[in-house]
Amino acid sequence: MSATAVVTGLSVVAPNGLGAEEYWAATLAGRSGIGEIERYDASRYPSRFAGQVRGFDPAEHLPGRLIPQTDQVTRFALAAADWAVEDAGVDLGSLDPLEVGVATANASGGFEFTQHEVQKLWTLGPQHVSAYQCFAWFYAVNTGQISIRNNLRGASSALVAEQAAGLDALGHARRLLRKGVRLVVAGGVEAPLNPYALVSQISHGLLSRARSAETAYRPFDPEADGYVPGEGGALLVVESADSAEGRGARQRYGEIVGYASGFDPRPGSGRPPALRRVVELALADAGVRPDEVDVVFADAAGVPEADRAEAEVLAEVFGPRGVPVTAPKTMTGRLLAGGPPVDVVAALLALRDQVVPPTVGTTVPDDLPIDLVTGAPREAVLRTALILARGFGGFNSALVVRR
Missing domain, CATH: 3.40.47.10 (Thiolase/Chalcone synthase)
Known part of the structure; x- marks a missing residue:
């Protein structure tokens, strides 16, 4: 099989x-x-x-x-x-x-x-x-x-x-x-x-x-x-x-092509958080280069330090403002374990309709190195999406889906 x-x-x-x-x-x-x-x-x-x-x-x-x-x-x-x-x-x-x-x-x-x-x-x-x-x-x-x-x-x-x-x-x-x-x-x-x-x-x-x-x-x-x-x-x-x-399935929204998870080191250890490594492992698992990712659905913690850390990881992996980023969870709230699967659904529908959904209510400061899609949806050529999630206590996961 x-x-x-x-x-x-x-x-x-x-x-x-x-x-x-x-x-x-x-x-x-x-x-x-x-x-x-x-x-x-x-x-x-x-x-x-x-x-x-x-x-x-x-x-x-x-x-x-x-x-x-x-x-x-x-x-x-x-x-x-x-x-x-x-x-x-x-x-x-x-x-x-x-x-x-x-x-x-x-x-x-x-x-x-x-x-x-x-x-x-x-x-x-x-x-x-x-x-x-x-x-x-x-x-x-x-x-x-x-x-x-x-x-x-x-x-x-x-x-x-x-x-x-x-x-x-x-x-x-x-x-x-x-x-x-x-x-x-x-x-x-x-x-x-x-x-x-x-x-x-x-x-x-x-x-x-x-x-x-x-x-x-x-x-x-x-x-x-x-x-x-x-x-x-x-x-x-x-x-x-x-x-x-x-069985002649009537549709395929996309494939799950990459996944990785990791846990942050204990505070004070001097070691970096796991998010960047998890992103890189998920991309490697998918056989996808950073420049082949067309949109990122961010964890978007709403906590300034955590948001900046995520933005810096994305800049390190994709280059400053190198990929469109969105957080439609600003319209639902953070749904704990229910939120990331909703983001996966949004990612698959974004790939289907070739549009990046917006992040509402947010203004990005000039010194934050991400291209956050705000205000209105953005039409784009989309084939591959990365979805990120961090859990309270140090959990990190990343999933890659492809049209």
Whole structure:
């Protein structure tokens, strides 16, 4: 079986759109899904803006019996898996279930479900805690529930490396194909916006404390003061080229041709961060020279020191302002492990439509050596895209996709 990993199905659950095409239309139009938190009073929190998914009714997408068993993150994941499989035009029931796997990334688990059950524990007692709590909170639950719902019994995984794991899941999917798996549903989804989850993120001091939604998340801007959290993510159908050809797949959005990951050395070690090395390894894995990369989807931390470090790595690898750079996550917030797969979807659709989506709300200082696409989409000849992700604690990952 061919080891070539092709993407044949896409799905997105994002603050600015449900479904890949709705998300893409909003992104090209510069429509942001970031606003004040609406589900509870967040006025006393130092960070009160988020990218919230709107218009998602679980009852429209899932059997009623599943809803009380699952956190919102798993409801997103199950719906996204259905959409990706539908987009791929694949009948999973016609495949050997041992040849189909699932690889999802998640950093926060079922935070909202857990908060509700813990509240029951301390106010009503242990007999009132749902039996479903034993798995609904778990970061691996999305992989498990997608597998069960679709009878997928092939090699499956759950990856945890904060945001970087969103790319790790897709890199791992390619690895599974090389081991003989035929098709993998892969990506990441998150829902970390309830009070319990928000406070957990506030504690590390990287969340934006801006007082308006328009200025809350502006990576690479001299006034940047952190990121905006968000919920959602993306799942993709990744399969071998032989599988896609054999079943007459109706589309191939692109190939996953390169991937690498690495971990930063401990602070004070004197060794450089791993991002440049990870970028170079991913390009080498893809057999792609720096001058053959047509667009970079940046990690875009929204933290000045981290943004400058990323910009300097890109200048070192591609030359100062040597490649167009974009960060459409400024319209969704930082979705933890769900964000990088959304960037991969955006990259594949950018390659399809030959256009670089914009980074909104950001002004780049003259001394920052990157060509950041701002304001409006930029038409360009695109064949190869690089997607970057860094996770809190030192994780770094890079993925290369080609049209």
